[in-house]
Amino acid sequence: MSVLLQTGRVVTADSDSICDILVEGETIVGLGRGLPQPAGAQVIDCTGKLIVPGGIDPHVHLSMPFMGTFSSDDYETGTRAALHGGTTTVIDFILQKQGGSLRSAFEEWSGRATGNALGDYSFHMAVTDFNPDTKEEIQEMIAEGITSFKTFMAYKGALMIDDAQLVGLMQEVRKYGGLVTVHATNGDMIDTLVAQHRAQGQLAPLYHYRSQPEVTEAEASGRFADIANYTGVNAYIVHLTCEGALNQVRRATQRNQRVLVETCIQYLLLDASLYENEAEGAKWVMSPPLREKKDQATLWAGLNQGLVQVVGTDHCPFMWEQKLLGKDDFAKIPNGHPAVEHRMELLFSEGVNKGRITPQKFVEVTSTNAAKIFGMFPRKGTISIGADADLVIFDPQKKHAISAETHHMNCDYSAYEGWELTGKIDTVLLRGQVAVDAGETKVAKGYGRFIKRDKPVF
Numbered sequence: 001m002s003v004l005l006q007t008g009r010v011v012t013a014d015s016d017s018i019c020d021i022l023v024e025g026e027t028i029v030g031l032g033r034g035l036p037q038p039a040g041a042q043v044i045d046c047t048g049k050l051i052v053p054g055g056i057d058p059h060v061h062l063s064m065p066f067m068g069t070f071s072s073d074d075y076e077t078g079t080r081a082a083l084h085g086g087t088t089t090v091i092d093f094i095l096q097k098q099g100g101s102l103r104s105a106f107e108e109w110s111g112r113a114t115g116n117a118l119g120d121y122s123f124h125m126a127v128t129d130f131n132p133d134t135k136e137e138i139q140e141m142i143a144e145g146i147t148s149f150k151t152f153m154a155y156k157g158a159l160m161i162d163d164a165q166l167v168g169l170m171q172e173v174r175k176y177g178g179l180v181t182v183h184a185t186n187g188d189m190i191d192t193l194v195a196q197h198r199a200q201g202q203l204a205p206l207y208h209y210r211s212q213p214e215v216t217e218a219e220a221s222g223r224f225a226d227i228a229n230y231t232g233v234n235a236y237i238v239h240l241t242c243e244g245a246l247n248q249v250r251r252a253t254q255r256n257q258r259v260l261v262e263t264c265i266q267y268l269l270l271d272a273s274l275y276e277n278e279a280e281g282a283k284w285v286m287s288p289p290l291r292e293k294k295d296q297a298t299l300w301a302g303l304n305q306g307l308v309q310v311v312g313t314d315h316c317p318f319m320w321e322q323k324l325l326g327k328d329d330f331a332k333i334p335n336g337h338p339a340v341e342h343r344m345e346l347l348f349s350e351g352v353n354k355g356r357i358t359p360q361k362f363v364e365v366t367s368t369n370a371a372k373i374f375g376m377f378p379r380k381g382t383i384s385i386g387a388d389a390d391l392v393i394f395d396p397q398k399k400h401a402i403s404a405e406t407h408h409m410n411c412d413y414s415a416y417e418g419w420e421l422t423g424k425i426d427t428v429l430l431r432g433q434v435a436v437d438a439g440e441t442k443v444a445k446g447y448g449r450f451i452k453r454d455k456p457v458f
Helices: 074-084 103-111 132-143 163-175 187-199 206-210 214-231 243-253 265-269 272-276 293-305 322-324 345-354 359-372
Strands: 002-011 016-024 027-032 042-045 051-053 054-058 087-095 120-126 146-151 179-183 233-239 259-264 310-312 391-401 421-430 433-437
Touching: 002 074, 002 359, 042 054, 042 179, 054 074, 054 259, 054 272, 054 310, 054 345, 054 359, 074 421, 074 433, 087 103, 103 120, 103 132, 132 163, 146 163, 163 179, 163 214, 163 293, 179 322, 187 206, 187 214, 206 272, 214 233, 214 243, 214 259, 243 293, 259 265, 265 293, 265 310, 293 359, 310 345, 310 359, 345 359, 345 391, 345 421, 345 433
Parallel strands: 002 042, 002 051, 054 087, 087 120, 120 146, 146 179, 179 233, 233 259, 259 310
Antiparallel strands: 002 016, 016 027, 051 391, 391 421, 421 433
């Protein structure tokens, strides 16, 4: 089947032009003005619209086991919501069980995703128990197309590894050209502060924030960068939130080290004052927590300075009933919030339309950089001949509001309820197939495909 997108404003990370796009099957086969219409082709008039590459969100948690429950979006609902928000590919985190193998974890997560996803997906491997057996599996996982390995410097007894394990993992991953990513917060310090607040009866959501001050993230980010510099591994910090942590990345550049950085949409737009609402503050309990206005300014600057390469979501939703598990104790609130559906529209409205970033930077941080860093470029993350036809048609002037009543995420509240946006996604193509059009889902469960990834090319 052929699809011809006519006279759209096609924006990539390094170009901006009015042209047509011809799609045959799953790939882009033509770019230019006045392309001839193949017989039987579906024609989409894109006059006055933007066309950008399908979004890539490299930080989601679908059906994730956490704190005695599971995140409420599974591969069907989560990837459907992502498609409605212009994100055609997500990368989820496999969590190795301590004492278990990477292979068994891979098989468990593959079983959840296969035949259920509507959008394309891949995996990071979270290594929670680096030992001689795990070490032998690193090369095997890279051969499977899992080229990024997540580490946690927090959540002791569940996910956290120590610095000795971190060094060992980095040395092994470096041998094969992979990437080590990190949740960079000082878990020991956080655990101590949590215990102190609980002992003093300070149990409201505000104390989740006060248990993770900026120094806990800055210290861990600097330590991670130092260890990565020593081992020479490709390094990436997930969900960086604050000035102190980004300054550690700046410090690393002074020794000619590159530390790749992801922030998330919530850290650009929301701040810690929300925790003062004791009745609803649990909606924004996540780790790291929301920060201050000065940190938002730092992150926007970091995007334009090239220090922050990716805007993800850390999408990990829970129903309100699940959040209420911690109504009497902030330490029992499941961490995470719903965001995958709104990342691109929020960033366009608050970033491009308000002059904080250019349209090209928007494409760079929502798609292209993630494709390069996580080994999917140029198949994904760009609009070029031979690339997957993952395309988002965007009305830059259309106004709308965010609401839990209309979103597609399996979550009964919105972290952005009532936000008024300018710029709305009209149509989404995934591998040449119209996946979403005018708010309707057009692909069935199982259309999503596992994307086997290569080494970073960034």
